[in-house]
Amino acid sequence: MKRVTxxxxxxxxxxxxxxxRDALAKVTGAAQFTVDLGMPGLAHAKVVRSPYPHARILxxxxxxxxAHPGVIAVVTAADLPDVELLYGHSIAxxxxxxxxxxxxxxxxxxxxxxxDPVTAEEAARLVSVxxxxxxYATDAEAALAEGAAILxxxxxxxxxxxxxxxxxxxxxxxxxxxxxxxxxxxxxxLAGAALVVEGEYRYPRCYAYAMEPYNAVASWDxxxxxxxxxxxxxxxxxxxxxxxxxxxxxxxxxxxxxVGGGYGSKSYTKVEPLTAALALRAGRPVxxxxxxxxxxxxxxxxxxxxxxxxxxxxxxRILAREATxxxxxxxxxxxxxxxxxxxxxxxxxxxxxxxxxxxxxxxYTNTVPGSSFRxxxxxxxxxxxxxxxxxxxxxLGIDPVELRRRNVLRPGESAWPGVRGIDAxxxxxxxxxxxxxxxxxxxxPGHGRAICLSASDAGSEPVTTSVVRVHADGSITVTCGxxxxxxxxxxxxxxxxxGEMGVPLDHVHLxxxxxxxxxxxxxxxxxxxxTLMGLAIQSAARDARSQLVAWARxxxxxxxxxxxxxxxxxxxxxxxxxWGAVVKAWFGGAMGEAIGRGxxxxxxxxxxxxxxxxxxxxGVEASVDEATGEIAVHRLVTVxxxxxxxxxxxxxxxxxxxxxxxxGMALREExxxxxxxxxxxxxxxxxxxxxxxxPEFRSVIAERGDGVGVYGAKGGGEGSLNPVAAAISNALRRxxxxxxxxxxxxxxxxxxxxxxxxxxRSAAHGGHAVQGEAGT
Amino acid sequence: xxxLVTIELSVNGVARSLLIEPRETLAxxxxxxxxxxxxxxxxxAQVCGACTVLVDGLAMSACTYLAVDADGRAVRTVEGxxxxxxxxxxxxxxxxxxxxxxxxxxxxxxMAATALxxxxxxxxxxxxxxxxxxxxxxxxxxxxxxxxxxxxxxAGDAAGAARIEQGSExxxxxx
Numbered sequence: 010m011k012r013v014t015x016x017x018x019x020x021x022x023x024x025x026x027x028x029x030r031d032a033l034a035k036v037t038g039a040a041q042f043t044v045d046l047g048m049p050g051l052a053h054a055k056v057v058r059s060p061y062p063h064a065r066i067l068x069x070x071x072x073x074x075x076a077h078p079g080v081i082a083v084v085t086a087a088d089l090p091d092v093e094l095l096y097g098h099s100i101a102x103x104x105x106x107x108x109x110x111x112x113x114x115x116x117x118x119x120x121x122x123x124x125d126p127v128t129a130e131e132a133a134r135l136v137s138v139x140x141x142x143x144x145y146a147t148d149a150e151a152a153l154a155e156g157a158a159i160l161x162x163x164x165x166x167x168x169x170x171x172x173x174x175x176x177x178x179x180x181x182x183x184x185x186x187x188x189x190x191x192x193x194x195x196x197x198x199l200a201g202a203a204l205v206v207e208g209e210y211r212y213p214r215c216y217a218y219a220m221e222p223y224n225a226v227a228s229w230d231x232x233x234x235x236x237x238x239x240x241x242x243x244x245x246x247x248x249x250x251x252x253x254x255x256x257x258x259x260x261x262x263x264x265x266x267x268v269g270g271g272y273g274s275k276s277y278t279k280v281e282p283l284t285a286a287l288a289l290r291a292g293r294p295v296x297x298x299x300x301x302x303x304x305x306x307x308x309x310x311x312x313x314x315x316x317x318x319x320x321x322x323x324x325x326r327i328l329a330r331e332a333t334x335x336x337x338x339x340x341x342x343x344x345x346x347x348x349x350x351x352x353x354x355x356x357x358x359x360x361x362x363x364x365x366x367x368x369x370x371x372x373y374t375n376t377v378p379g380s381s382f383r384x385x386x387x388x389x390x391x392x393x394x395x396x397x398x399x400x401x402x403x404x405l406g407i408d409p410v411e412l413r414r415r416n417v418l419r420p421g422e423s424a425w426p427g428v429r430g431i432d433a434x435x436x437x438x439x440x441x442x443x444x445x446x447x448x449x450x451x452x453x454p455g456h457g458r459a460i461c462l463s464a465s466d467a468g469s470e471p472v473t474t475s476v477v478r479v480h481a482d483g484s485i486t487v488t489c490g491x492x493x494x495x496x497x498x499x500x501x502x503x504x505x506x507x508g509e510m511g512v513p514l515d516h517v518h519l520x521x522x523x524x525x526x527x528x529x530x531x532x533x534x535x536x537x538x539x540t541l542m543g544l545a546i547q548s549a550a551r552d553a554r555s556q557l558v559a560w561a562r563x564x565x566x567x568x569x570x571x572x573x574x575x576x577x578x579x580x581x582x583x584x585x586x587x588w589g590a591v592v593k594a595w596f597g598g599a600m601g602e603a604i605g606r607g608x609x610x611x612x613x614x615x616x617x618x619x620x621x622x623x624x625x626x627x628g629v630e631a632s633v634d635e636a637t638g639e640i641a642v643h644r645l646v647t648v649x650x651x652x653x654x655x656x657x658x659x660x661x662x663x664x665x666x667x668x669x670x671x672x673g674m675a676l677r678e679e680x681x682x683x684x685x686x687x688x689x690x691x692x693x694x695x696x697x698x699x700x701x702x703x704p705e706f707r708s709v710i711a712e713r714g715d716g717v718g719v720y721g722a723k724g725g726g727e728g729s730l731n732p733v734a735a736a737i738s739n740a741l742r743r744x745x746x747x748x749x750x751x752x753x754x755x756x757x758x759x760x761x762x763x764x765x766x767x768x769x770r771s772a773a774h775g776g777h778a779v780q781g782e783a784g785t
Numbered sequence: 786x787x788x789l790v791t792i793e794l795s796v797n798g799v800a801r802s803l804l805i806e807p808r809e810t811l812a813x814x815x816x817x818x819x820x821x822x823x824x825x826x827x828x829x830a831q832v833c834g835a836c837t838v839l840v841d842g843l844a845m846s847a848c849t850y851l852a853v854d855a856d857g858r859a860v861r862t863v864e865g866x867x868x869x870x871x872x873x874x875x876x877x878x879x880x881x882x883x884x885x886x887x888x889x890x891x892x893x894x895x896m897a898a899t900a901l902x903x904x905x906x907x908x909x910x911x912x913x914x915x916x917x918x919x920x921x922x923x924x925x926x927x928x929x930x931x932x933x934x935x936x937x938x939x940a941g942d943a944a945g946a947a948r949i950e951q952g953s954e955x956x957x958x959x960x
Contacts, residue, residue, distance in 0.1 A: 028880055028881070028883075029880070029883055029885075031888065032879075032880040032883075032885075033872075033880070034888075035885050035888030035891050036863075036866075036872065036876040036879045036880055036885070036891060036895065037823070037863065037864065037866070037867055037872075037876070038821070038822070038823015038824070038862065038863035038864045038892050039823065039864075040888050041822070042825075042888075042889065044825075044826075045816075045822035127808075217923075218921075218923050219887075219889075219923065220825070220827040220833065220835055220887070220889040220890055220921070220923055221825070221827070221887070221889045222827065267887070267888060268887060269825070269827075269887050269888070269889030270887045270889055270923050270924060271887070272923070300829055301827060301828050301829065301830075494887060495885075495886030495887030495888065495924050496886065497883075497886070658883050659883065662883055662886060662924075662925060662929065665925065665926035665928045665929070666886065666924050666925050666926045667926075668926060669925075669926030669927065669928075670923070670926070691828075691830070692828045692830065692832040692833060692921075693830070693832060697921060697923060698926075698927075699917075699918050699920075699921060699927075700913075700914045700915075700917045700918055700920075700927040700930070700931065701914050701915065701918055703914075703926060703927050703928060703931075706926070706928050
């Protein structure tokens, strides 16, 4: 890891690579995940799922299942008249159990609760459902075609938690939402361009494969609901549960133990409403634990088709961009309207573009619901935008890094009117990546290099709170609604609290993600936790300190004693008192507690949206086996431009993890549908990266103190994924002379691109086959 | 009522006699009957390695290993790696290198690494990479995991270099 720092030094342990606080629990097997929880009386659920992509439910016969020994409850939509079945934080269009019809293969139709999972599974096989098959569409183009089957006869209720302000536009019965980003006069700018690059780019539907499958435990007690879940956003889940079961927010408790992987796929609500409904009917606590095959049938990333035109002047300056994006968003809205909004916002990248017009439609299809997945629209549109920059560089004879230098937004410059200026130095980042990649060094034949950028309006909404409780012995409890999903929030947030309170790290205890025990946080996603929860904790710590200083004045100072705040406590006259001593003095005994509150909202430093920009800067060196089409990535470089690395080891961990996930998506990962059926819905056929797939990796962390967060911090964790596919495509354009516009770059697609290249060269050379010219 | 059978096995050095259904997997017995939930099940199909345990020293996928087949054998799980509260070197290396994030693959990864290092105390980087090929990690990109296993190996441990010299006579497994 290389660290480039121009920011002031924050108070320790902020900025230090302290060991993860979950380390001991996780290396000894003691860490409790939702799937590990047990409790007295726990019953187990299985789900009967739709075998049809689109069908009307004619009848459901549950008699045999109900009669099966050990079965406690068999539940269909008809058994839940007291429950609001439609949920969704963006559009309430998703029935927690199929209601009248099914819209994708794998949709839950019946829930079976039994004494043990095997009995539940046996009983589930005894359920008989009669369907009338309907016409279906399993990709966005088909869903928009003339006469396509309509998935949702009427629009779902729009909900206020969708993450953007404008109303959701439904321009076609199968369009879930449409977003537009528009400024300047695109047509005249393109008409005056020296070069217009055009193309269509495709990004696949992907599965995040969080290794802990979706699972939850629900328990009712005197009309109040407690749910333990492997989810990222406990407060968002609480919202949906309260609405479904007509409960006040305070009567729903959502607790998140350790989470076995998220990557966006565990954001918002998943299996919790169904689990709670089954527990309600069973009259027992119920666990619903999905298999990985069922998890694949629960959520995926949105696939994209992007038609893009970019106009340049003869110096390679971008004049305009125009794009139409179709996102394949599956059977239900989930978070796709926000993914679509973000795709439109992020298509421009971190560049100065005088005119831009992007329309992004999210489209209902009879497939697994699309939703959040790390990068959130950015990987999709970055492929298109960055590929066109290198195509333009080639056609204009300009070095592609130089072309980017000419176009990147300078620090503070806004991508579009009213939006926060970019809080990154991208020219410097490009130079760092070029150095690590060895941009100017000679290349072996057939190898190519590329550096690509992305920019994401990140952080979601700043609606975040924290409480810092200072105890009588000087130890501190920090409560927050941010979830430890593996990213290291339990370590980073404790570091911020310790630094702000001036106490050793081991004095700080963090309590996370229990909606009845910790205060509100909107969500754990959009790379927001370090930045936004960090600010809330800083604010709470400062609130606690100011109270404690006042208490010291009141209870410890006499006469003209000066009270001076210092790290970890106060000096009164010539005596030093730790925070615990101040607490005890003020309460007049050996007990007590100071409570600091931190509120973060759209005001002050976080008024202008987005709260921060997350930039991505990735370099690769790659080559291709001309005989097989297999791509080899030889070096992968990431620049983590995070403002202030609160824990540099964890920043690097985010960057390498994101980049390798991006590599898997670029080269292999794709959910394949044929005849309405998901063909590779298991881990045999859906292949994710393994250890031998990892290239030489180099990480640079740039800290310039330019973020809105504590000591200039801003988020990371998605940026190093977003440009990976584009960087590989561009490296192979330069190294092998091939055009790759459809992710994943499978050997078959690459081989076809090689044949196309050879045909074109052959035509250019008067019909003679040309071989072995790659890279020359 | 399902037929029950008795198996006798050692789990982390403790002799156990268990009455189980023949269909039960070793993962189910460890997690549900013995409460050893450190062993995780993810793919449930012997693809991901999250459930890796050692059976008579060999790395096995507990999700597809029938518990009856463990009758008479010695099973080791992640809960058995530390001794008297002191982490095994490979565990300590995972802590030092932050070789995990969410932690769901970690138990299996540690057991696979333990099998690898017991078989080959001085692996090359390539051998570590190949040795962990059966274990998926979706968070870390594998880089810190490989570093940790190398650090835990005697080759990667400066202090351990002397031990390699000392132990070379009786370390029959070293290659």
